[in-house]
Amino acid sequence: MRPTTAVPSPDQQPVTLELLAEKKRRGVPIVMVTAYDFPSAQMIEDSGVIDLVLAGDTGAEMVLGYDSTTPVSLDEMLVMTAAVRRGLHTPLLIGDLPFGSYESSDEQAVRTAHRLVKQGGADVVKLERAGASLSRVRAIVRAGIPVMGHLGLTPQTETALGGRRVQGRSAAKAGQLLADARALVDAGCFAIVFEAVPAVVATAVSARLPVPTIGIGAGAGTDGQVLVWHDLLGLYEWRPRFAKAYATLRPDISQALSSYASEVRSRSFPAPEHFYNIDANELREFFAELDE
Numbered sequence: 142m143r144p145t146t147a148v149p150s151p152d153q154q155p156v157t158l159e160l161l162a163e164k165k166r167r168g169v170p171i172v173m174v175t176a177y178d179f180p181s182a183q184m185i186e187d188s189g190v191i192d193l194v195l196a197g198d199t200g201a202e203m204v205l206g207y208d209s210t211t212p213v214s215l216d217e218m219l220v221m222t223a224a225v226r227r228g229l230h231t232p233l234l235i236g237d238l239p240f241g242s243y244e245s246s247d248e249q250a251v252r253t254a255h256r257l258v259k260q261g262g263a264d265v266v267k268l269e270r271a272g273a274s275l276s277r278v279r280a281i282v283r284a285g286i287p288v289m290g291h292l293g294l295t296p297q298t299e300t301a302l303g304g305r306r307v308q309g310r311s312a313a314k315a316g317q318l319l320a321d322a323r324a325l326v327d328a329g330c331f332a333i334v335f336e337a338v339p340a341v342v343a344t345a346v347s348a349r350l351p352v353p354t355i356g357i358g359a360g361a362g363t364d365g366q367v368l369v370w371h372d373l374l375g376l377y378e379w380r381p382r383f384a385k386a387y388a389t390l391r392p393d394i395s396q397a398l399s400s401y402a403s404e405v406r407s408r409s410f411p412a413p414e415h416f417y418n419i420d421a422n423e424l425r426e427f428f429a430e431l432d433e
């Protein structure tokens with residue numbers, strides 16, 4: 142039988158917000174990864190080494206084939222988040238508010254966050270930017286759902302940022318990043334992602350914040366790191382400069398497909414160990430009927 146839900150390991154306690162805050166205090170790096178489906182969530186659970194899992198809107202690009210994160214709908218995010226939830230028990234699961242699902246009003250933001258928690262099974266949610274998002278953070282936190290912020294390169298508004306480019310490269314922009322991060326903390330964020338920010342800026346900002354920071358393309362001075370599942374495993378040929386592939390699975394998969402196709406064509410797959418059998422008497426009777 143294929144296992145259908147995550148089975149908690151007796152020695153693995155679910156990751157809590159207190160544990161993350163404690164890791165920041167003690168300088169213990171926090172490990173986060175994205176996931177978009179059940180098997181990857183199961184592998185993460187089985188690894189026993191991941192603190193945070195983001196069912197991120199990068200799923201739009203990584204698994205749904207959109208050319209950016211903006212087209213993904215809340216319903217699509219809910220399907221991916223719920224699939225991750227079914228494979229995950231120990232790491233904290235972060236649901237990602239997609240573009241267009243929280244900007245209009247605080248009420249819209251709370252409704253979306255509730256759906257990600259109730260239907261998607263997320264423990265907490267993440268949204269992008271400061272500015273108008275500050276009021277959304279306050280409203281969602283007031284509604285009882287912890288919120289992670291996301292600053293620097295915020296892909297949902299990459300067009301307004303002039304494309305996917307490094308943020309916080311001038312003194313003024315770096316200062317604004319710190320101000321935005323402080324505002325998100327004041328609004329109630331329990332942690333903040335910094336994406337594509339100069340390492341020294343992210344380190345300096347991180348050291349001045351009371352909550353954990355998670356970096357992606359933000360150097361080694363944040364309190365933790367996040368990588369996109371497909372980048373980490375080398376499932377695409379291209380990945381951003383800041384991402385490291387710890388495996389190169391795309392050529393392995395390509396090789397597996399070639400081997401399968403060639404064994405089907407040479408009739409060496411399936412082999413007897415893959416066959417189902419029938420009782421010899423039943424078979425005799427079957428053939429006798431065929432010959433009648």
Ligand code: KIV
Pocket residue numbers: 175195196197198199200237291334336357367369
């Ligand atoms: O959606 C996502 O995967 C993200 C990470 C890049 C932090 O927001």
